[in-house]
Amino acid sequence: MGETIVNAREEILGRLGDAPMDAAAYDAIPRPYLRRHHDGDVVGLFAERAADYRAEVRRIGRADLPGVLGALRGRYLAPNGLPEAWTAGLDSVRDDAQAATGGLDVVRDDPSAPTDGLDAERGGPRASTGGLDVVRDDPPVSVAELDALDGVITGCAVAIAETGTVVLDHGAGQGRRAVTLVPDHHVVVVEAARIAADVxxxxxxxxxxxPLTFVSGPSATSDIELSRVEGVHGPRRLTIVIID
Structure with missing residues (x-):
């Protein structure tokens, strides 16, 4: 028995030293299990399950997205790679909503943005595109600066209807992991085509x-008396905007 355990341990540790599995080998792994449990309205199921986790969920048309984002208040970071169409015309929406909402200042996490003048707050280059306040992430926005923001707007890699979960792989438009953990409000734009039925x-x-981050509702924890506290180790608010 002891020899068997040692051999198994050596086998496992030996595999850790092997070369990474290529895509073909990964795809060839047998998966004889049921992969999909839902064939109906997966978008509706995702919206329902995400709301169960106390996320704020909105289903809108693509043309309505700039208006929805323009109704936000405060300063929001938009990571490098966020589709330009998502914030198209946001400056005019800001003007219309300024008196009621204070508008939306979008801080872009984009090292390639054109510069024009100086950003008095950061002391570095600032770009101006259509009335948006754009701050370059070069050098990267510090944790202290992230903490001073009101929120962040990102896309996602995939969403899971069964669990109401948003998954980030921190690619284009999703930002660094700190970007989605430090600000108090995370706004995730989920295109319907990215919603998978099951895990x-x-x-x-x-x-x-x-690197994968699975987000199911706003950050929350409970003490021994089940008193729920939100925002302890991540955003206090999670808003999911589904583009049908």
């Missing part, structure tokens, strides 16, 4: 080589 289907769309 197995979602995992097939993700790369095992990417």
């Amino acid at each position: 197995p289907e979602a995992l097939e769309r993700l790369s095992p080589d990417r």
Whole structure:
């Protein structure tokens, strides 16, 4: 028995030293389990399950997105790679909503943005595009600066209807992990095509080589008396905007 345990341990440790599995070998792994449990309205199911986790969920048309984002208040960071169409015309929306909401200042996490003048707050280059306040993330925005923001707007890699979960692989438009953990409000734009019915289907769309963050509702914890506290180790508010 002891020899068997030692041999198993050596085998496992030996595998850790092997070269990374290539894509073909990964795809060839047998998966004889049921991958999809839902064939109905997966978008509706995702919205329902995400709301169960106390996320604020909105379903809108693509043309309505700039208006929805323009109704936000405060300063929000938009990571590098966020589709420009998502914030198209946001400056005019800001003007219309300024008196009622204070508008939306979008701080872009984009080292390639054109510069024009100086940003008095950061003391570095600032770009101006259509009335948006754009701050370059070069050098990267510090944790203290992230903490001073009101929130962040990102996309996602995939969403899971069964569990109401948003998955980030921190690619284009999703930002660094700190960007989605430090600000108090996380706004995630989820395109309907990115919603998978179940966990197995979602995992097939993700790369095992990417850093993955699974988000199910706002950050929350409870003490021994089950008193719920939100925002302890992540955003206090989670808003999911589904583009049908």
